[in-house]
Amino acid sequence: MTISPLAPKDFPDMPNVPGIRIATAHSGMRYENRDDLCLITMEDETRVAGVFTKSLCASAPVDWCKENLQYGYGRALICNSGNANAFTGAKGEQIANESAKAIASILSIPKDHIYLASTGVIGEVFEPIELTKHFDQMSESLEASGSASWKQAAEAITTTDTFPKGSTAKIKGTDAVVVGIAKGSGMIAPDMATMLAFIFTDINISQDNLQKVVQEATNDSFNSITVDSDTSTSDSVLVFATGKSQYDWDENSEAFEAAVQLVFKDLAHQIVKDGEGATKFVEIEVTGADTDQAAKKIAMSIANSPLVKTAIAAEDANWGRIVMAIGKSGEKANRDLLRIWIGSELVAKNGQQNPSYSEKKATQHLRKDNIKIRADIGVGNCQATVWTCDLTERYIEINAGYRS
Amino acid sequence: MTISPLAPKDFPDMPNVPGIRIATAHSGMRYENRDDLCLITMEDETRVAGVFTKSLCASAPVDWCKENLQYGYGRALICNSGNANAFTGAKGEQIANESAKAIASILSIPKDHIYLASTGVIGEVFEPIELTKHFDQMSESLEASGSASWKQAAEAITTTDTFPKGSTAKIKGTDAVVVGIAKGSGMIAPDMATMLAFIFTDINISQDNLQKVVQEATNDSFNSITVDSDTSTSDSVLVFATGKSQYDWDENSEAFEAAVQLVFKDLAHQIVKDGEGATKFVEIEVTGADTDQAAKKIAMSIANSPLVKTAIAAEDANWGRIVMAIGKSGEKANRDLLRIWIGSELVAKNGQQNPSYSEKKATQHLRKDNIKIRADIGVGNCQATVWTCDLTERYIEINAGYRS
Numbered sequence: 001m002t003i004s005p006l007a008p009k010d011f012p013d014m015p016n017v018p019g020i021r022i023a024t025a026h027s028g029m030r031y032e033n034r035d036d037l038c039l040i041t042m043e044d045e046t047r048v049a050g051v052f053t054k055s056l057c058a059s060a061p062v063d064w065c066k067e068n069l070q071y072g073y074g075r076a077l078i079c080n081s082g083n084a085n086a087f088t089g090a091k092g093e094q095i096a097n098e099s100a101k102a103i104a105s106i107l108s109i110p111k112d113h114i115y116l117a118s119t120g121v122i123g124e125v126f127e128p129i130e131l132t133k134h135f136d137q138m139s140e141s142l143e144a145s146g147s148a149s150w151k152q153a154a155e156a157i158t159t160t161d162t163f164p165k166g167s168t169a170k171i172k173g174t175d176a177v178v179v180g181i182a183k184g185s186g187m188i189a190p191d192m193a194t195m196l197a198f199i200f201t202d203i204n205i206s207q208d209n210l211q212k213v214v215q216e217a218t219n220d221s222f223n224s225i226t227v228d229s230d231t232s233t234s235d236s237v238l239v240f241a242t243g244k245s246q247y248d249w250d251e252n253s254e255a256f257e258a259a260v261q262l263v264f265k266d267l268a269h270q271i272v273k274d275g276e277g278a279t280k281f282v283e284i285e286v287t288g289a290d291t292d293q294a295a296k297k298i299a300m301s302i303a304n305s306p307l308v309k310t311a312i313a314a315e316d317a318n319w320g321r322i323v324m325a326i327g328k329s330g331e332k333a334n335r336d337l338l339r340i341w342i343g344s345e346l347v348a349k350n351g352q353q354n355p356s357y358s359e360k361k362a363t364q365h366l367r368k369d370n371i372k373i374r375a376d377i378g379v380g381n382c383q384a385t386v387w388t389c390d391l392t393e394r395y396i397e398i399n400a401g402y403r404s
Numbered sequence: 405m406t407i408s409p410l411a412p413k414d415f416p417d418m419p420n421v422p423g424i425r426i427a428t429a430h431s432g433m434r435y436e437n438r439d440d441l442c443l444i445t446m447e448d449e450t451r452v453a454g455v456f457t458k459s460l461c462a463s464a465p466v467d468w469c470k471e472n473l474q475y476g477y478g479r480a481l482i483c484n485s486g487n488a489n490a491f492t493g494a495k496g497e498q499i500a501n502e503s504a505k506a507i508a509s510i511l512s513i514p515k516d517h518i519y520l521a522s523t524g525v526i527g528e529v530f531e532p533i534e535l536t537k538h539f540d541q542m543s544e545s546l547e548a549s550g551s552a553s554w555k556q557a558a559e560a561i562t563t564t565d566t567f568p569k570g571s572t573a574k575i576k577g578t579d580a581v582v583v584g585i586a587k588g589s590g591m592i593a594p595d596m597a598t599m600l601a602f603i604f605t606d607i608n609i610s611q612d613n614l615q616k617v618v619q620e621a622t623n624d625s626f627n628s629i630t631v632d633s634d635t636s637t638s639d640s641v642l643v644f645a646t647g648k649s650q651y652d653w654d655e656n657s658e659a660f661e662a663a664v665q666l667v668f669k670d671l672a673h674q675i676v677k678d679g680e681g682a683t684k685f686v687e688i689e690v691t692g693a694d695t696d697q698a699a700k701k702i703a704m705s706i707a708n709s710p711l712v713k714t715a716i717a718a719e720d721a722n723w724g725r726i727v728m729a730i731g732k733s734g735e736k737a738n739r740d741l742l743r744i745w746i747g748s749e750l751v752a753k754n755g756q757q758n759p760s761y762s763e764k765k766a767t768q769h770l771r772k773d774n775i776k777i778r779a780d781i782g783v784g785n786c787q788a789t790v791w792t793c794d795l796t797e798r799y800i801e802i803n804a805g806y807r808s
Contacts, residue, residue, distance in 0.1 A: 053731075122727055123752065320525065
């Protein structure tokens, strides 16, 4: 497997989060020669917040997590890669329930404080013992979180990812931290490329406030990326706050939000940079829209257009395709007020090509790894930014060849 | 250029429509060695109806046609391929206006009865004379419509199409006919693959009734196909009824509707069969939905999913991707009531894989050229059928390589 050309050079140096311990293991359910099971435990009083797929065919682990959020505390997270436990019916619920029960018993914690995530093939059932038989040993090998164990965990949760994804930020003015790991490589293939992100902090915060911060940061990060417009049955963002630092949310709310946003955005960008077949990282900014929702819908219409994405792959400044994508979004737009930039080059205004437009300059920008496209809709003051990658033959190769 | 493996064997034998004459010419604006201009004239009293792209950045010809529909009569249609005259601002309006003025003067007909269609590159302006200089000679070479001239016209309006598209049907119980030509090869690439369909009949019908028939038939044909989810700035369906037969709509309404639906559906299917890179023609039927709109949205979610389309290309019975596409549609669904068929093989029911499912049988069906996927949502009695093609590396090759 070739590592994405857009991958960061190294896995970041990630600190211990007080109260967090990590173990990984090899179940052998799908992958040879690598760990595919991850157990992360949190000390008591750890608050939890979550955002999940809007799919109406959500996986058993997603249903499980949603249900448990009402109890407010998170003591353990189990994640397996290779099988999504999605569309597995009553058997799927049994797998979730028995996994949680086993961990609860081993660690002597309430079942309602256990969180589950699964990523992999949809619709294949298996016996819970395939997972639970590893839990004893994993609980014995739990280690304090730290750079090496974060990387191990980030690797264990991957599927078709070509690199492990981690990010960290200090909460300004404190010694507390935000640390996150994520996986995802199509946005979002239901086989092996579900998006999962697990974030940990030692700040002291109520569940309500944590949920608000997470929801807002998700909108501007994980909910603003697309690789192929497909949405998984298993997408999950889970955030755990141990409260083991001396710092309270009340006095550090802005710094905490900033750190969470930084980590979320960094992880979201890494997922796009590992997009199946990606050779370009593309930022699409829409300004001058009627509403924020309209701005995002237009930006996503551009980001999801196969024709825009193939043009970017070809380094072809084919801006007519951007006009097309704006036009098809269905949102309020005005052909004659619309302006479009590729990089810093203004390509279109007043309902036609900018007279001083230089295709050469636009093409030069498209030769870079990091592409920026901006559209000003000209009808309002609202804006949105989303991120995507290009669409290459490699995407088809991966997805037309993968399972069989 | 390789002809699509899904192309019909021959262009159909198409009859003369009384009152219709045809001429084609070579403008040389983009294509060498082939005609790229088409003039079709209709005798007086010809009623016209039209359905157009919903894009908010519609082309100058689309704006022109929409405006003229209020006058009710169609006397001439000019179509050029190679340049879409879209996003061309005031110059685009001038091109449309001068083209119509020139034809009006040559044929001595009102400018308001002239219809225009352009397909090709977006955002490139040109001088109206590039088109109008050919009109004199074209008007002199007009011939009665018939099999040879219909084929000529169908070829002149193509861009990246790999075969010309025509279809015809008799209106049962009469000697009157419905004849149509169409072009389109991505649904719908803004460069060279806009969808255009021009349909002609000699039945006698009011404009209001014609518009109703056309709108309804469009919903179940041209508005139920997708190749790549992209919508052109130029999509146009124009229907002309000369009234030169002795048959009135009043006494033949059902037979006329049936013939129009037959021709529309046949042309729509031909467009999908010429989908860029297509190797499979796919029918997706959704039943048991809450509303007809929900059924169509779910069907389109499956039809537009790159992951479903790449799985079909690979002949991989990866039904988890179908579950994913239903789940992401956002429409009411119930995981445990959902049933999914590949061909006649029931793959999923009761929220999990059908115990007697045979992957071998599903795969056998996927080896065919014509694929059928059905999903019963299990929450209501409404249904929709849409058509698409698979997604192959060739699609990327065509669209990442095309313009430059």
